């Protein structure tokens with residue numbers, strides 16, 4: 001059993017492993033840290049071109065009447081895209097965290113979930129840097145969102161919890177079934193389009209799509225990422241307090257997902273070293 | 277980990293037990309077709325096809341605190357598995373293992389290093405895994421690098437290390453984090469002569485500090501000289517446990533890997549009307565043992581039986597290293613010759629400071645008369661005993677010569 005005292009003793013290790021991840025991420029790359037900004041910017045530019053210019057989507061309003069022009073759409077995009085990238089990177093990284101550290105797992109004992117934690121934390125650090133840059137850009141165009149800062153940070157903490165939960169679940173399953181990683185690759189793409197990141201959720205409510213008795217919107221609402229992204233949109237872009245139902249749903253589901261991930265992880269952990 | 281393992285109450289609360297192993301069994305799954313895919317799992321209805329294999333079966337023993345404990349056994353007998361269970365890397369299916377104090381392990385095939393990271397980064401990583409803070413590692417860093425003798429290579433990724441360098445660094449980390457219990461699995465053989473010497477020194481330091489070392493080794497000579505106690509595993513079962521000298525005799529007898537035997541190997545001749553029935557080695561406290569220590573007091577006791585009174589008997593004995601080299605031979609003629617002996621009795625030869633270099637020795641004993649005309653009994657290999665490390669530590673050859681150094 002992993003006890004709390006054990007976690008306390010492993011704080012140092014968590015910090016160390018996180019640093020290692022961060023350093024390893026951009027090692028031997030000329031631009032180093034800049035990549036963590038270039039990637040989302042390139043994506044935003046691409047989506048802006050495709051949806052804003054080619055398809056002429058009328059997304060610029062997206063609920064904020066103060067923001068217009070060509071800058072608004074990429075900024076709106078990034079408010080959801082950065083958290084999404086964090087989720088996607090965190091999950092992908094977690095899947096490799098156990099298999100990739102097999103040598104460590106087979107040779108020394110430490111609470112194994114720390115590997116997942118360190119991976120997710122390292123991506124969380126990237127997220128914080130990216131969000132800081134985005135935040136400055138938003139302020140520069142006059143979007144005064146700063147009073148939401150504490151709540152934005154709290155949302156990021158719970159998003160981290162959510163990713164850790166999913167990460168633990170998929171990482172340990174991947175040890176037993178190595179094709180989990182391929183499956184997750186496809187799943188993440190679907191998930192991305194099922195989350196209102198490149199389109200506003202209002203786009204959906206205009207239609208009366210229904211799947212039998214279930215309204216499609218309800219289905220979308222079940223996805224916790226919808227709520228997380230919406231909460232970020234509301235605070236950073238629309239400058240309103242978050243919809244508290246959505247906010248609570250995001251918090252509760254992240255706690256539930258984390259608990260479930262940890263439970264499954266602990267269940268399958270005893271034979272981890274011999275299965276790797 | 278430090279905090280937790282330290283807090284785990286050892287079963288029965290014995291402070292003099294370092295590792296308590298109770299009814300430990302470990303089962304492995306041998307997959308028929310290791311097809312780690314969901315599709316395969318679905319086809320089987322979620323159940324993987326595998327055979328069960330018990331690598332450890334109901335293993336129980338205690339490892340006392342202080343000193344060195346050896347594990348011997350043939351390939352696949354479960355030694356590494358047992359060590360991994362102690363290190364919490366594998367979880368036993370039944371039974372419990374409790375460890376008293378901080379544990380640090382150097383398992384088979386080297387340390388848990390990250391290939392891409394430099395030696396330096398790995399030291400910090402491993403240190404924090406073993407529960408040290410950054411400050412604590414900073415304080416020990418030079419010592420660790422020094423001991424490993426890596427010099428400038430410390431900043432090279434460990435994937436570029438030679439296997440010896442890799443092990444040296446791993447061992448250096450494992451030992452310099454001040455564990456209470458150190459597990460070493462068959463890795464030291466990779467180091468060169470000078471490194472092995474350093475390790476031996478470190479081991480005797482640990483032993484003096486009352487720490488516990490558990491070693492797995494196929495080198496019976498190492499186990500014989502290093503260990504105070506040993507266990508013999510066979511097909512996952514503890515076949516025997518006890519004094520390493522005795523255990524190795526039985527093990528060798530049983531497995532026929534090496535032919536050495538005191539009973540069958542020795543020869544005996546003589547008149548037979550007086551016989552040396554038994555030879556004993558006694559430790560500093562006068563207790564029979566098969567393990568003496570360099571520089572410590574030792575006594576050889578020769579039990580004799582005579583059928584009739586024997587006049588002016590002389591007892592002599594010789595010591596041979598097990599490779600056959602004649603180490604020494606002495607007799608009682610010039611010191612004390614009793615008028616006669618009769619019936620049962622014994623002769624002692626007491627040594628203040630045993631000067632023998634660590635290793636294994638055979639005793640040849642002879643009971644003759646003063647004139648050397650009559651040989652009553654002559655036995656080769658009457659006893660095999662081991663000499664363990666002691667003072668001086670750094671000795672070579674057969675004898676530790678006694679003397680006084682001074683610089684003029």
Ligand SMILES: Nc1ncnc2c1ncn2[C@@H]1O[C@H](COP(=O)(O)OP(=O)(O)OP(=O)(O)O)[C@@H](O)[C@H]1O
Nearest residue numbers: 274304305331349350351352353354355356357358
């Ligand atoms: N991960 C594993 N999966 C399946 N079987 C295993 C696994 N690890 C070990 N075994 C099996 O368990 C048995 C004991 O292995 P172990 O490594 O403990 O032997 P050992 O005594 O250390 O042998 P050696 O002297 O060769 O090092 C072997 O039969 C081995 O095949």
Ligand SMILES: [Mg+2]
Nearest residue numbers: 355356384462
């Ligand atoms: Mg082994």
